[in-house]
Amino acid sequence: MVRPRRDNVISGLSGSFQKKGGVMANTSLLSLELNDKIAAAAERLQMSRREFLQFCAALATTLGLPQGADAAVAEAVATKKRPSVIWLHFQECTGCTESMLRAEHPTIEKLILDVISLDYHETLFAAAGHQIEAARETAMKENAGKYVLVIEGAIPTKDNGIYCKIGGKTAIELTKECAKNAAAVIAIGSCASWGGMPSTDPNPTGAVGANKIITDKPVVTIPGCPPNPYNFLSTVVHFLTFGALPEIDALGRPKFAYSRLIHENCERRAHFDAGRFAMEFGDDGHRKGYCLYKLGCKGPETYANCPTILFGDAGAGTWPVGCGHPCIGCTEQGVGFQKPIHMVSKLKNIEPPLQYPRVVEEKGTGATLGSAAVLAAVAGAAAGGAAMVAKNLGLSQKAEQAEEAKKAGEKAQV
Amino acid sequence: MAANHHAPAPVGGNLFNAATFICGVLIAIMLAILAVRFVHGLGAVTNLNDGYPWGIWVVVDVVIGSAFACGGFSVAMLVYIFNKGQYHPLVRPALLASLFGYTLAGVGVIFDLGRWWNFWHIFAPGYANPNSVMFEVAVCISAYIVVMWLEFSPAFFEKWGMKDAKQKLNKVLFFLVALGTVLPMMHQSSLGTLIVVMGVQINPLWQTNLIPLLFLLTAIVIGYGVVLFESCVAASAYRRKIETHLLEPMAKVMLGMLAVFLIVRFGDLLVRGALGHAFKGNVVALAFWVEMLCFIAPFALIASAESRRSPQKLFLAGVAIMLGGIFMRLNAFLIGYDTGVGVDTGWRYFPSVPELMVTIGMFALEVLGYIIITRRFPVLPREDVQVAH
Numbered sequence: 001m002v003r004p005r006r007d008n009v010i011s012g013l014s015g016s017f018q019k020k021g022g023v024m025a026n027t028s029l030l031s032l033e034l035n036d037k038i039a040a041a042a043e044r045l046q047m048s049r050r051e052f053l054q055f056c057a058a059l060a061t062t063l064g065l066p067q068g069a070d071a072a073v074a075e076a077v078a079t080k081k082r083p084s085v086i087w088l089h090f091q092e093c094t095g096c097t098e099s100m101l102r103a104e105h106p107t108i109e110k111l112i113l114d115v116i117s118l119d120y121h122e123t124l125f126a127a128a129g130h131q132i133e134a135a136r137e138t139a140m141k142e143n144a145g146k147y148v149l150v151i152e153g154a155i156p157t158k159d160n161g162i163y164c165k166i167g168g169k170t171a172i173e174l175t176k177e178c179a180k181n182a183a184a185v186i187a188i189g190s191c192a193s194w195g196g197m198p199s200t201d202p203n204p205t206g207a208v209g210a211n212k213i214i215t216d217k218p219v220v221t222i223p224g225c226p227p228n229p230y231n232f233l234s235t236v237v238h239f240l241t242f243g244a245l246p247e248i249d250a251l252g253r254p255k256f257a258y259s260r261l262i263h264e265n266c267e268r269r270a271h272f273d274a275g276r277f278a279m280e281f282g283d284d285g286h287r288k289g290y291c292l293y294k295l296g297c298k299g300p301e302t303y304a305n306c307p308t309i310l311f312g313d314a315g316a317g318t319w320p321v322g323c324g325h326p327c328i329g330c331t332e333q334g335v336g337f338q339k340p341i342h343m344v345s346k347l348k349n350i351e352p353p354l355q356y357p358r359v360v361e362e363k364g365t366g367a368t369l370g371s372a373a374v375l376a377a378v379a380g381a382a383a384g385g386a387a388m389v390a391k392n393l394g395l396s397q398k399a400e401q402a403e404e405a406k407k408a409g410e411k412a413q414v
Numbered sequence: 415m416a417a418n419h420h421a422p423a424p425v426g427g428n429l430f431n432a433a434t435f436i437c438g439v440l441i442a443i444m445l446a447i448l449a450v451r452f453v454h455g456l457g458a459v460t461n462l463n464d465g466y467p468w469g470i471w472v473v474v475d476v477v478i479g480s481a482f483a484c485g486g487f488s489v490a491m492l493v494y495i496f497n498k499g500q501y502h503p504l505v506r507p508a509l510l511a512s513l514f515g516y517t518l519a520g521v522g523v524i525f526d527l528g529r530w531w532n533f534w535h536i537f538a539p540g541y542a543n544p545n546s547v548m549f550e551v552a553v554c555i556s557a558y559i560v561v562m563w564l565e566f567s568p569a570f571f572e573k574w575g576m577k578d579a580k581q582k583l584n585k586v587l588f589f590l591v592a593l594g595t596v597l598p599m600m601h602q603s604s605l606g607t608l609i610v611v612m613g614v615q616i617n618p619l620w621q622t623n624l625i626p627l628l629f630l631l632t633a634i635v636i637g638y639g640v641v642l643f644e645s646c647v648a649a650s651a652y653r654r655k656i657e658t659h660l661l662e663p664m665a666k667v668m669l670g671m672l673a674v675f676l677i678v679r680f681g682d683l684l685v686r687g688a689l690g691h692a693f694k695g696n697v698v699a700l701a702f703w704v705e706m707l708c709f710i711a712p713f714a715l716i717a718s719a720e721s722r723r724s725p726q727k728l729f730l731a732g733v734a735i736m737l738g739g740i741f742m743r744l745n746a747f748l749i750g751y752d753t754g755v756g757v758d759t760g761w762r763y764f765p766s767v768p769e770l771m772v773t774i775g776m777f778a779l780e781v782l783g784y785i786i787i788t789r790r791f792p793v794l795p796r797e798d799v800q801v802a803h
Contacts, residue, residue, distance in 0.1 A: 364463040367764040374770045386733050389650045393725040396650075
């Protein structure tokens with residue numbers, strides 16, 4: 001079995017995964033079947049070996065990596081030193097952490113904690129106060145230049161950021177301090193991505209996203225409220241496997257998860273194309289699973305992979321649109337927390353007219369007493385009038401004929 | 415051209431009488447309903463639905479209304495194309511009825527447009543779709559309305575003493591008359607083409623590739639029928655002498671056209687094997703036979719030259735032809751029309767009272783306009799002797 005040299009793997013980026021001159025990561029999942037380290041990792045995660053390999057393959061697929069990357073991922077997860085992670089919490093609800101810990105897959109939270117060495121996390125730490133701050137500083141010192149910084153929550157900037165302080169330091173100070181020696185920075189959730197809910201007008205604390213504070217290095221943003229834990233995990237595993245963060249778009253979002261509109265892969269898309277819309281909650285169309293566009297679904301203007309991997313890893317079919325609630329656009333700056341839920345989204349391509357038919361169209365009523373009576377009256381009046389005209393014409397013709405006959409008779413007499 | 419005693423002259427008389435008052439009331443009711451319609455939409459006043467996207471406003475006001483307005487075209491064709499100058503006294507009154515029929519049909523279309531504020535799109539090259547039958551109909555009808563007003567304008571010029579204008583117009587009148595003959599032939603047949611494009615939604619009794627021809631033939635026949643009707647009614651209402659010497663030969667022409675129509679109609683049904691639908695014992699078959707009886711009735715009424723000299727029979731024949739035209743269009747566009755055809759059944763339509771009142775109001779408007787113009791402008795032939803009644 002060819003063991004990849006770690007340096008080479010780390011220098012590789014996702015896009016150039018297969019171009020690593022000469023030495024390649026293991027590209028055969030089968031060859032890992034009897035690997036002791038894989039077996040040990042699976043046991044540590046309370047998974048069967050098969051489940052572990054399947055899980056790694058799923059991660060590689062989520063990342064959109066080429067065939068063979070599953071083995072590299074599995075190998076990396078099983079053998080590599082777990083990266084140290086400093087996890088900061090600012091203005092937020094801790095929903096991102098909660099969704100990660102309460103994921104449907106019983107092992108995912110274990111995996112998160114196994115894949116990474118979580119050296120600082122305010123929610124999960126038993127320690128508190130100076131003790132935990134000391135742990136953070138130690139971890140940062142020991143792993144300088146190698147640790148991953150995860151930021152959860154918006155950063156208040158108004159009045160020098162005094163609206164969020166931890167251990168006497170403002171969020172701005174903490175962010176700058178921790179980002180200085182970080183190998184990678186990941187902003188998890190919409191709040192850390194652009195300010196999210198705390199930045200909603202009138203934005204009293206001047207909340208901004210992490211990339212407004214950290215300007216000297218790229219910040220990968222994983223927006224969502226909360227984001228799917230897989231998107232975070234995949235990003236971390238990508239870093240673990242290849243030593244670099246995945247390709248990102250202009251807003252810092254990993255392209256593997258945020259390059260498609262929800263509308264593009266939505267399970268209700270056929271209804272949209274056919275012009276079948278739920279018009280209000282609980283109506284016939286809503287019960288039949290029609291498109292939620294008219295209820296304000298923001299899927300047509302929101303980039304996220306929710307239709308593909310669903311939302312929050314909460315189980316089959318359980319994502320907002322699947323449950324009958326319009327997407328609120330939580331991953332999209334300017335849409336989520338900004339546009340009212342009932343507001344119709346701005347379509348990126350063709351907008352359907354607002355005057356589509358109702359779900360059940362009335363089929364029309366027959367003649368009513370009133371309308372039949374009016375029609376009968378008109379017909380009667382017309383018939384009567386025609387009869388009168390015909391009678392008049394007949395009479396006048398008779399009179400004329402009589403007159404002519406009289407004239408003719410007079411002539412004859414003369 | 416026409417002898418002096420045939421020169422048109424205003425009828426004169428009072429404009430305020432029972433007839434004009436009733437017309438005025440009906441028009442006021444129509445305007446009130448239309449105000450509601452334009453503010454609150456079609457659904458507020460009509461019984462239209464997805465299965466019947468058009469109702470009597472289109473079928474009666476526009477399709478039937480414009481067919482009734484073919485008098486001007488039919489008579490003008492007789493006078494100018496077949497050079498039968500003796501019919502000239504009939505031209506102006508027929509043209510006037512056409513003028514109103516078409517102008518109101520053109521206006522009536524706007525009532526039925528869901529987004530009526532976009533009506534001008536069809537005239538804007540950027541919006542118009544020149545491959546559409548609707549486009550053909552709309553442009554032809556609009557052009558014909560303009561042409562007819564110009565054709566009729568000598569009546570106004572005479573009234574207001576604008577001799578120069580009349581002379582100038584007379585120089586180009588032949589061109590207008592030619593246009594005035596071509597345009598209605600184009601769109602009356604296109605109204606039939608509307609049926610063709612609706613495919614299987616139309617009952618086979620009316621769905622045929624020949625329906626444009628059938629619509630054109632009936633439009634011409636109805637044109638003569640309307641002239642018979644209108645001459646008799648005008649004579650009866652204004653107590654004038656009837657131009658029987660003109661109507662008798664014209665009725666003969668009409669019967670000839672009607673015979674051609676009936677041959678084409680039944681020939682087509684036989685060739686297509688669609689005649690069986692006429693014996694199905696349903697409402698559609700009944701409607702078909704009512705239509706056919708109306709078209710056949712004139713042969714029973716005015717087949718002989720003797721009967722064609724009876725104003726009473728001429729009038730009834732005119733009425734029968736008009737009824738035939740009404741039923742043919744109602745049948746093709748509404749009664750024999752089924753959107754769902756076996757897929758989505760149960761659509762029903764019957765005009766609502768406000769819908770009926772608008773259509774009645776439109777006809778009242780035509781009658782009122784006819785009364786005002788014939789009483790004040792030189793339209794009807796001058797009477798040399800008052801017929802005592």
